[in-house]
Amino acid sequence: MSTVETRPPASGAAPATRPRRPNPWKQVTGSAVTAAIVVLCVLTVDANWGRLPQAPGILGDYVQLMTRGVLQNPMNDPYAEYWSKAFEYMVESLQMAWIGTLVGAVLSFPAAFLAARNISPRPVVFVVRQILNVIRAVPELILAIAIMLPIFGLGPLAGALALGVGSVGTLGKLGSEAIEAVDPRPIEAVSATGAPRLHVLAWGVLPQALPEIVALWLYRFEINIRAGAILGAVGAGGIGSILTQLFAARLWDRIGITLFIIIAVTVLVDQISAWVRHRIIAGGGKDAAAAEAEALA
Template identity: 55%
Template sequence: MSTEATTRPRVVRPAEPSKIRATVGAIVLVLVVNAAGRFSNAAWGNLSDLLTDGWKYFYLMVKGVVQNPFSDPYSGYWTEAVKGMLESISMAWIGTMIGAVLSVPLGFLAARNVAHPVVVQVTRVFLNIVRTIPELIFAIILLLPIFGFGPNAGALALGVGAIGTLGKLTAEALEGIDPGPVEAARAAGASHGAILRWTYWSQVLPEVLAFWLYRFEINIRASAILGVIGAGGIGAVLNQAFRYREWDYIGILLFVIIVVTVLVDTISGAVRHRIIAGTGVTDRDIVTEPVGL
């Protein structure tokens, strides 16, 4: 027998990792879900009604969608649905612009690599407070008593609600920039404002624009909810249709909401991809010519 065979090190199989942590986590998750179901007082036993009453209402809504849109009263239904959806889109766009403009300075004040720690902490607390309050509360408590019922209150509620999210995302994007251009600008003697504009803001601008577009998508959905309390948009029309149980009208309204939401998501998603990924030019697309001697 050779010496190499006798001195070969013995391969020790590693011990199997413990499954206690995963098992305990699964048990805790099941208990939390069970407790949430009990505290919500949900009538889970009525889920079987979806196979009876649910299909009946679904049939009534689909029946309204497939009717001749130029006949009475469906022509009026489609007209009001489109008008309400356009109003909701306008509310969402104005609210997004308000939140975008106000969130930029707050994002700089909340970035740890830009502002003083005390300013950062105060700004982050403010953004957290704004972010935890739903747009519905802003509209009911703060804006409806001032501006009354209508799309103005809804647009402002969406704008105020967007400040917290966009400000936080802007601050996190600023904290993740490449510090090289910042140090180079400081070494060159650039002013503080120029450093913020040309090194910080220029690096995060594509990402922040993508955040704005994503918030616009969220505001379109939120505008439909705000309409329930009289803040305008297609939500107000939908609330009225529910009040009178006009299921064919409700079907048309939901169909318009779904179609427009899908279109906006598709378009904004393509724009976000273009902003973040660029034009898609690769090295193979760049043609170089030999330089003559």
């Protein structure tokens, strides 16, 4: 019979010990506190929970009313004219979102460097991050009503600028996090050559962070398309302006056409933007092809 030889631990080596079992009470306590908060919110919120079982039936009725216009032949009057009009307003919303994204990208790009802890001094980082927090805390709808509409009047310009200013807070914070996540070794290599600070940023930081930052710009463009549809409700241009009128008149067939165009264009832009983002981040090789297939799946 063969015997297994057990060797004593080498001199100076610590004896092998089993890892300490995690304390389950932390998870139990966290779950209990979360459940208590949820129950408290349900009990204290002013909501008529008795109507909740009626929601599927009411939703089905509204969907049936809205699909009447979508299922009609779009070449027949009066639907042909309205399909064309709704599509024109949707193009205006896309233009607002694109201009707003460009404004946000230009303003947030330097702010991202100033808010990155591995680039800027702590006092500068603190001040810039607080400014970004304030901008991010104000919704685009409030920016449009309180600032842009009184200055620029009704129209898509006010909506585009509201989207642009509202994008600065999010893009600045996410961009600073992308800069903080770069590999420090290229930065040290460029600094070791005696290059000035701007050259270090241009050759050590920017090539690593720029693909991620551009991907964030594209993602923000998708968000601005949805936000732009809401701004039209206050007269800031876009397809939301006619959608508000339709809801006031209870024209459910035209509401269905408008929502169908919003959903179809948004989904199409999301798919294209996701493909471009993966191309930027993964490059043009086999990994990029796999990432594209995963994004479009």
